[in-house]
Amino acid sequence: MQIIRTAVRPNARLLAATAAVLAGAFAFGAALTAAPAFADDAAPVDEIGISAQPVSDDGPLRTRFDYSIAPGQSLEDAYSVTNRSTGPQTFxxxxxxxxxxxDGAFGLLESGVAPTDAGGWISFSGAPSVQVTLQPDETTTIPFTVRAPDDATPGDHAGGLVASVQSPDGQVLVDRRLGTRLYVRVAGDLQPxxxxxxxxxxxxxxxxxFAGETTVTFTVRNAGNVALSGALKSEVRGLFGIGLSTPLEQDVSEMLPGSTRTVTTTIAGVGQWIYLNPVVTVYPxxxxxxxxxGPLTSVSRDTVLFVVPWMALGLIVLALLVWGGVRFVRRRDDARAKEWMEYTEAVARRKADAEREPEFAESGA
Structure with missing residues (x-):
């Protein structure tokens, strides 16, 4: 994979922005007032383009440099650079x-920053860089040497080969760079x-x-000495490991040894089951x-989250209040009905007793 970067001198950015605004205003005014110019009156502007890739010879096309090397060992290879500009350029x-x-992308050090790892192991006939002048569509092959230091540590060391062309744009010097990835694996104890x-x-x-969201934030670290990417799976479990969500799968782009990355995932469709157990698994x-x-081992981490289902609890409390109210009303009505029946029975008994008293008096009882 190739990386394209454009660098501008920091002390010229303000001038560049001002020049761009003035140029736009001038062009607009000229379009309204000036007569059209002939094409021969304008100076041609070269279009600048770069093409570079590893030399593949008769083998399969290579998109990056991969080497396996021992400490102190040297290897020879070559870089193919093509001028895609409309005029001659010096690269x-x-x-x-x-x-x-x-953001997890593969980046190369800015121009002028001295390399201290794999980039410092590359030389061009003993020099750290080389310059070539190419005509339009001309291609050249640039040989170089990779030499691992005697004390090189085992594992992957990453860098890149860069083809750069600088061109003035007003008061701004634009550096157009095209980089190709380079990996040097030093023999020894590999720990992916x-x-x-x-x-x-x-x-x-x-x-x-039953439709809440669980957001999980964690840090992935390449704790070994081998460049690794991975597949990431996030899910939420409940008591006894019961799945409470559909697993969310995503990719982790390549991480160089020692690098870290903070990842945030949001898992939808998680109910308020009080006990939630978010689990994250990465497969290198x-x-x-x-x-x-060698063998690659997956790793998992989890955490515990207690969620109070306030909505469900509110519905339960409301249902209990309604049930209690209905039960209270029924008990009250039953008590009133029982009291009314007892009252009517007592009145009936008193009336019957009153009617029997004269009869007892006449009979001499």
Missing amino acids: SVYATDAYNTD SLSIAGISASYTPSLNP RVDETAPNP
């Missing part, structure tokens, strides 16, 4: 170190390992108690063109 070819950017740390989780409820893998580093 600088050199090597530099690689790193992972904040991705680890997960600093895991935390939060829950966002929904009106539907290597690039298909890289040498096999």
